[in-house]
Amino acid sequence: MPDKIDALDIRVLVELQEDARKSLREIAEKLGVAEGTVYNRINKMKRMGVIQKFIPIIDYSKLGFDLIAVIGVTAEGGHLIEVEEMLANEPNVTAVYDVTGEFDVITVAKFKDRESLNAFVKRIAGLEHVKKTYTMLVLNVVKETHSINLAKLMEGELKVD
Known part of the structure; x- marks a missing residue:
């Protein structure tokens, strides 16, 4: 079983x-x-x-990584997985999501300064099979976690016989 x-x-x-x-x-x-x-x-x-x-849950802003970018990426057809793997291997990247909608991939990355963000975006935009990028900067982090509230979401299922 x-x-x-x-x-x-x-x-x-x-x-x-x-x-x-x-x-x-x-x-x-x-x-x-x-x-x-x-x-x-x-x-x-x-x-x-x-x-x-x-x-451990690390507050990266306390280490100087307080610039967060959310980057939409459009990949050439047939090369999506290849582009996602390249993005996932970047040291600043905290998340790579295969998504529906205007972009093929959404990437979240953290930086110490505008110069490192700028170099990253230019490097990503220049990757083979990347057609387009769209970068948004996070102004304020309201919530950032890797957990969901299991106790609340599963409260009806938490009773042990």
């Missing part, structure tokens, strides 16, 4: 989203289960690819 995600797994994820450095004991006590259960659930979700890795 294949592994499935259940309400207890979601509750473990909620705890890890709050603080991935919580001990297994802390999570187990809060959820009213054994430490071994939490350990096994986390390993199951890692095996399934639900949990990919545990990383």
